[in-house]
Amino acid sequence: xxxxxxxxxxxxxxxxxxxxxxxxxxxxxxxxxxxxxxxxxxxxxxxxxxxxxxxxxxxxxxxxxxxxxxxxxxxxxxxxxxxxxxxxxxxxxxxxxxxxxxxxxxxxxxxxxxxxxxxxxxxxxxxxxxxxxxxxxxxxxxxxxxxxxxxxxxxxxxxxxxxxxxxxxxxxxxxxxxxxxxxxxxxxxxxxxxxxxxxxxxxxxxxxxxxxxxxxxxxxxxxxxxxxxxxxxxxxxxxxxxxxxxxxxxxxxxxxxxxxxxxxxxxxxxxxxxxxxxxxxxxxxxxxxxxxxxxxxxxxxxxxxxxxxxxxxxxxxxxxxxxxxxxxxxxxxxxxxxxxxxxxxxxxxxxxxxxxxxxxxxxxxxxxxxxxxxxxxxxxxxxxxxxxxxxxxxxxxxxxxxxxxxxxxxxxxxxxxxxxxxxxxxxxxxxxxxxxxxxxxx
Amino acid sequence: xxxxxxxxxxxxxxxxxxxxxxxxxxxxxxxxxxxxxxxxxxxxxxxxxxxxxxxxxxxxxxxxxxxxxxxxxxxxxxxxxxxxxxxxxxxxxxxxxxxxxxxxxxxxxxxxxxxxxxxxxxxxxxxxxxxxxxxxxxxxxxxxxxxxxxxxxxxxxxxxxxxxxxxxxxxxxxxxxxxxxxxxxxxxxxxxxxxxxxxxxxxxxxxxxxxxxxxxxxxxxxxxxxxxxxxxxxxxxxxxxxxxxxxxxxxxxxxxxxxxxxxxxxxxxxxxxxxxxxxxxxxxxxxxxxxxxxxxxxxxxxxxxxxxxxxxxxxxxxxxxxxxxxxxx
Ligand code: SF4
Ligand code: SF4
Numbered sequence: 001x002x003x004x005x006x007x008x009x010x011x012x013x014x015x016x017x018x019x020x021x022x023x024x025x026x027x028x029x030x031x032x033x034x035x036x037x038x039x040x041x042x043x044x045x046x047x048x049x050x051x052x053x054x055x056x057x058x059x060x061x062x063x064x065x066x067x068x069x070x071x072x073x074x075x076x077x078x079x080x081x082x083x084x085x086x087x088x089x090x091x092x093x094x095x096x097x098x099x100x101x102x103x104x105x106x107x108x109x110x111x112x113x114x115x116x117x118x119x120x121x122x123x124x125x126x127x128x129x130x131x132x133x134x135x136x137x138x139x140x141x142x143x144x145x146x147x148x149x150x151x152x153x154x155x156x157x158x159x160x161x162x163x164x165x166x167x168x169x170x171x172x173x174x175x176x177x178x179x180x181x182x183x184x185x186x187x188x189x190x191x192x193x194x195x196x197x198x199x200x201x202x203x204x205x206x207x208x209x210x211x212x213x214x215x216x217x218x219x220x221x222x223x224x225x226x227x228x229x230x231x232x233x234x235x236x237x238x239x240x241x242x243x244x245x246x247x248x249x250x251x252x253x254x255x256x257x258x259x260x261x262x263x264x265x266x267x268x269x270x271x272x273x274x275x276x277x278x279x280x281x282x283x284x285x286x287x288x289x290x291x292x293x294x295x296x297x298x299x300x301x302x303x304x305x306x307x308x309x310x311x312x313x314x315x316x317x318x319x320x321x322x323x324x325x326x327x328x329x330x331x332x333x334x335x336x337x338x339x340x341x342x343x344x345x346x347x348x349x350x351x352x353x354x355x356x357x358x359x360x361x362x363x364x365x366x367x368x369x370x371x372x373x374x375x376x377x378x379x380x381x382x383x384x385x386x387x388x389x390x391x392x393x394x395x396x397x398x399x400x401x402x403x404x405x406x407x408x409x410x411x412x413x414x415x416x417x418x419x420x421x422x423x424x425x426x427x428x429x430x431x432x433x434x435x436x437x438x439x440x441x442x
Numbered sequence: 443x444x445x446x447x448x449x450x451x452x453x454x455x456x457x458x459x460x461x462x463x464x465x466x467x468x469x470x471x472x473x474x475x476x477x478x479x480x481x482x483x484x485x486x487x488x489x490x491x492x493x494x495x496x497x498x499x500x501x502x503x504x505x506x507x508x509x510x511x512x513x514x515x516x517x518x519x520x521x522x523x524x525x526x527x528x529x530x531x532x533x534x535x536x537x538x539x540x541x542x543x544x545x546x547x548x549x550x551x552x553x554x555x556x557x558x559x560x561x562x563x564x565x566x567x568x569x570x571x572x573x574x575x576x577x578x579x580x581x582x583x584x585x586x587x588x589x590x591x592x593x594x595x596x597x598x599x600x601x602x603x604x605x606x607x608x609x610x611x612x613x614x615x616x617x618x619x620x621x622x623x624x625x626x627x628x629x630x631x632x633x634x635x636x637x638x639x640x641x642x643x644x645x646x647x648x649x650x651x652x653x654x655x656x657x658x659x660x661x662x663x664x665x666x667x668x669x670x671x672x673x674x675x676x677x678x679x680x681x682x683x684x685x686x687x688x689x690x691x692x693x694x695x696x697x698x699x700x701x702x703x704x705x706x707x708x709x710x711x712x713x714x715x716x717x718x719x720x721x722x723x724x725x726x727x728x729x730x731x732x733x734x735x736x737x738x739x740x741x742x743x744x745x746x747x748x749x750x751x752x753x754x755x756x757x758x759x760x761x762x763x764x765x766x767x768x769x770x771x
Contacts, residue, residue: 012457168457241766253767323447332456339451358450364463364520365562369710370668379763381715404766409455416461417562423453 003206005232006242009377010410012235012333014207015168018292018299024175026303027316029076029101033307035061036088036096039346040135041142042068047097053080056106058282060131061097070133070143070347074099075285075305077106087342089329089349096344099307109281117189117278118223122148125194132283133347134274138162138173138238138267139330141348144274147264148195156195156262160247161188163204163211163268164231164238167331170351172288175301176272177204177211181218186278187271192224195264200226201247202268207233235333236408240265242377254404290351291317295324304345310352311341324354332359333409361418372411372421378404382411386421389428394435397428405429463561466710467521469666473657474528474705480653481646485536485589489608490646493543494531500547501527508556522561526550529569529705532647533698535587537608542583546572566752567712574745585741587613589643595630611643615697619741623688637695648698658704667708670717671724675703678728686736693732702744703728712752719758727751 038044043066055061055074063071078101086096113128114120130145150156161184165173177184192200202219204211212230219226229247231237241252243265250261258265273284285306292299297318304313310327314320328335329343330350338352372382380401388397402425411421482490501523509516530550534543550572558564577584587610594611614633617626626633636642640650648654661667679699680690693699707713707727714723727747734743 010459251767251769254765256767324449325447326450326452326456328454328456332454334454335456336454337449337451337456339449353456355456358452359457360450360452361458361462365560367463367466367522367562367710368713368715369466370715373715373763378766381762383715384759400762401765413455413457414459416459416463416466418458418462420453422455426453 003230003232004246005234005237006245006377008375008379008410009234009236009242010375010414011233012166012168012413014233016171016174016207018169019171019290019301020174022171022175022300024172024179024288024301024303027305027308027313029105029305030308030312031101032309033075033099033101033305034086034096034309034344035072035075035099035307036086036091036094036344036346037062037072038088038091038094039072039141039348040070041140042066042070042146044094045069045072047083049080049097051080051082054078054102055080055099056108058108058110058285060133060283068143068146070130070135070145072097073133073283073285075307076101077104078102086344087340089338089343089346090336107282110277110283112281113190113278117186117193120193122194122196125190129190129194129274132274132277134270134277134284135347136267137269137273137287137347137350139334139348139350141346144191144266144270145194147259147266148191150195150259154259154262156197156259156264157199158248158263159188159192159195159197159200160243160263160265161200161202161268161271162238162240162243162265163202163208164243165208166205166233166235166238167333167335167350169292169353170290170331171292172290172301172350173268174208174211176269176288177208178214180272180275181214183275183279184268184272185218185222185275187273187275188226188266189223190274190278191264191266191271197264198224200224201229202226203229203231203237203243203247205233205237206230235410236377236406239377239406239408241406254401284347287345287347287349289313289345289349291354292351293324293354293356295320295322295354295356297321306347307344309342309344310338313345313352314341320354322356324356325358326355328353328355333413334407363419364417366415366417366419369416371414371416375410375414377408377410378406380405382421382425383419385428386411386419386424389424392431394428394432398432402428403432464519464521466666467525469661469664470525470705471521471528473660473666474525474532474647476653476657477640477647477650477701478528478532480640480650481532481536484593484640484649485646486608489536489588492540493534493536493538493646494528496540497531497534497543497547498524498527500544501530501551504548504551505556508552514560517560520561523551526555526568526572530572532701533569533573533645535584535645537588538583542576542580546576549575562711564711565755566749567706567709570706570745570749570752574749577745587611587616587643593641593643595626595643613644613697613741614642615735615741618688618692618696619735623692634692634695637692645698648701651695651700654700654704658700661704667704668720670720671708671713672703674721674724675699675707675728675731678725678730679703679732680728682729682732682736686732688736693735697735697742698744699731702731702748706744707748707751712755714755714758716759716761716763718761718763719755723751723755723758726754
């Protein structure tokens with residue numbers, strides 16, 4: 001089997017054995033859900049309901065005019081008890097709709113999609129995807145309808161389904177591929193039709209062998225040419241630019257998007273959610289997450305309604321066997337450390353990890369070993385950029401392509417001197433973007 | 443759930459590779475040990491233990507002193523002074539007076555490293571700075587080579603001590619510089635094999651090509667160093683040797699070429715950060731080494747070949763890698 005991959009990057013210990021074999025378990029409707037009004041890349045939403053309203057599962061509760069945004073739907077039936085500031089996994093606190101479960105299990109479904117997807121209008125499908133509140137479920141939460149809408153003059157010829165799941169510990173995409181392959185492929189057909197692509201690839205890291213064999217069998221029945229591509233187990237194989245390079249040999253230009261090279265990349269779980277909506281008429285109201293780490297009693301892959309607070313998930317998993325020192329939403333390379341068990345599951349939540357040790361490393365001066373340069377998948381000089389950031393030489397940092405950094409964390413991971421390079425680089429990027437927006441020049 | 447606990451809020455990534463700076467230094471130190479022990483065995487510990495131990499102690503001591511005087515936190519924990527000390531100790535001829543390694547260690551650490559701001563900040567390889575300063579200040583002491591009588595190459599050895607049975611001698615590079623490679627090959631037809639195994643006069647740690655290469659293979663295996671600098675360094679030496687119509691293999695095995703190319707030119711801090719830069723660095727350091735041996739006034743050019751290219755590293759580091767998404771035109 002010939003594995004495809006991208007240059008540089010780093011081999012990580014996958015640490016997936018805790019949960020890889022555990023089937024998806026539905027945790028059921030929680031007594032309460034909290035739906036933050038901002039859980040995608042793009043404009044924040046405005047609530048369509050007010051305090052005291054009774055909502056059904058699947059009912060749209062928030063939306064906004066902006067194109068780059070995805071609406072939000074109630075994930076349980078119940079009563080809106082508050083619209084207030086609440087813990088947010090990546091933004092500290094943010095306005096959220098709080099719904100108390102009324103036990104009625106009322107649902108609002110849409111019409112299932114007709115079976116002959118290849119004859120549906122692509123503009124209709126894009127709108128249908130937006131109405132379903134679909135965003136990338138790999139973590140970045142970029143609205144899916146935006147991805148499949150190429151601007152005038154651009155043509156998309158290829159859809160890539162991203163089943164790399166290169167972050168250690170996480171296994172939710174793996175389980176979705178194993179347990180729901182037909183839904184994933186249905187979603188893929190819809191995505192292909194919506195953007196007008198001619199062919200599709202499914203990229204899966206070689207450590208998920210059962211997924212590779214399963215899909216190799218199933219894609220034979222696809223109506224468009226579809227190829228399953230085994231990828232090397234290397235981080236960040238699941239990053240959009242890297243998976244495109246690995247599969248098609250195309251490089252997305254600096255500051256560009258995959259559609260600049262005629263490609264749309266979607267996470268397998270996004271495809272599965274879209275396929276499910278086509279079959280059952282239910283928009284994005286739940287997702288599969290991985291709960292893992294040495295502190296949790298029963299690690300596993302759970303299907304949870306959006307807005308379920310972490311406390312309830314921990315209780316469902318049997319509580320802690322050790323006191324966690326670090327709680328991470330997402331994978332260990334790019335996930336965000338959490339301070340509270342009150343944070344809700346949002347669309348971009350791929351999992352929660354509970355570690356008993358903080359995994360920090362003693363810091364030394366940079367010894368110029370070059371490991372960060374050899375590892376950076378974007379061909380940057382992280383040691384240099386971090387230094388420029390430290391000295392606030394932002395103009396020079398920009399000349400040295402700091403904005404190309406995708407914050408994958410490889411440089412910080414490999415550094416023997418334990419320097420938080422990614423952190424420095426992130427600060428420089430944020431400052432440069434702030435100055436651009438504010439029009440400040442030096 | 444009312445369990446109260448505090449979590450650590452640090453930025454991602456939340457996992458880090460296991461390798462840290464002291465471990466890197468330890469691996470390099472270990473890789474040098476086979477050649478070190480061979481040097482001690484071959485020349486006798488009475489002539490070699492002193493220079494090596496004193497140079498180690500001097501490097502550690504001067505770094506501690508510097509930290510103390512300038513009120514910096516003690517930096518011995520990074521173990522880089524151990525590597526500098528050992529590399530310096532290995533570059534002495536056996537039997538040098540005891541004060542020479544002490545002065546050398548001080549020069550290497552203070553002048554070569556601490557004055558630039560400490561670990562990672564220096565332009566020149568500290569061990570080579572120490573070696574160069576001693577060589578220019580006490581050329582006689584730094585180029586008097588002794589060896590047990592049975593291993594001498596030139597017949598005209600002068601007995602230093604009948605007890606130790608050592609005589610002063612010329613090194614292979616010395617003989618080939620003065621009388622040409624043909625003369626050397628005539629004196630000792632199996633010279634290449636002796637250089638390979640390490641039964642020739644020379645500096646304590648430079649003699650056995652085989653053991654040095656074993657150490658280097660260990661570093662490659664542990665992914666501590668890359669292969670590129672040594673390979674281009676040897677290419678540079680070989681090219682000059684071919685131009686000079688001398689045996690390239692001889693020039694790779696003789697003198698400190700392997701010690702320098704595999705352990706000194708590959709020093710992280712004083713070598714370039716990009717593959718392109720390392721190629722240029724290694725190749726030209728090798729060329730200069732070869733040129734000094736061929737045309738220069740010294741028999742050995744490793745020290746200055748590498749030091750000169752060290753000075754070019756800041757410039758080489760300005761060669762940016764190709765930008766992702768922009769193909770070469
Ligand atoms: S975080 Fe940025 S600089 Fe560091 S390796 Fe990733 S892309 Fe390169
Ligand atoms: S990995 Fe760390 S020590 Fe090595 S060059 Fe990069 S910043 Fe310096």
